[in-house]
Amino acid sequence: MATSGESTIGVRAATDGDRISARDLISASTPRGRASLVLLRAGQGLLWVAYQGHGDREKLVGLLLATVQIDSDSEEPVGYIQELLVHPAYRRLGVAMHLLDAAERFFLEEQRFSQIYLATSPDNEAALRLYRSRGYTAYQVRLAKRRLDTPSDAAVPDREHDGP
Template sequence: MGTSVTISAATDQDAEQILKLQYLCYQPEAARYDDYGIEPLTQSLAALRAELGGGCVLVARLGAEVVGSVRGTVDATGTAKIAKLIVHPRLQRHGLGGRLLAAVEQRLAAERSAKRYRLLTGQRSEGDLRLYRSHGYAPVGTEQPTRRLGLTTLEKPVAAEAYAAGA
């Protein structure tokens, strides 16, 4: 490949590539739960563009290709909600997901005064659970939105040094 992967803020021009990558990355998740109606597979381009305008959306690029992405928002209580962490299947298990997670955490603390991070993942998504645990997340709850889909909520506090840097 020869080109290193860079992480930067997403732009409106990235929307179509992000949506295509999201569709590709969530196919195994949909198969795992036998539910192809999950939101990442039904999200419209307009809805994604709205997220680009209102949240913190990062992309990982290999040259001009978007090969990863993550999104985050911070609510009035300082809780950062991190969502849709995706990495192209050919680049998975090489640390890119962890790099994207760390990058969005840093931005949400520094630019949006996050005090804690929260995310959701499927209860049977062992790879995702392993990644989040390795980055300090701990389970704080579960829910069963459908008969087939069980979700785990994980959280971690913002590190004191990250919070001080963002204050």
């Protein structure tokens, strides 16, 4: 596991309490964050959390929220990483790598799915480096054009908080 100056950081499948606490890490100001919050409130999605400390002193420092989707081309189930967040104070400690380990183990090894998908902004260099280092490759390129009277966060998803 990752270690910070204080103690070891662990990763586990989320408890019901973790699902509630995880909401505090997700920004409701972005389209992706709002979608993730809907999933959590509805009890949907698979959630892994990174935590530091034990018992009453435990603190969530990262999360990975994923879903099972059906690939539109192959009609096969695939894992989809909806959200990967690491608290800024805990970045560059391997937390995102351990969260990805848990999701990849579940989807690729336990469920035997052939693929995991995710989306991130082409401007998020840290996330791109992380995902490429894990063997993720570009699968699709999506372009969008905004209607002039459309608010900037309505037409094109903001991926600012994806990744490490």
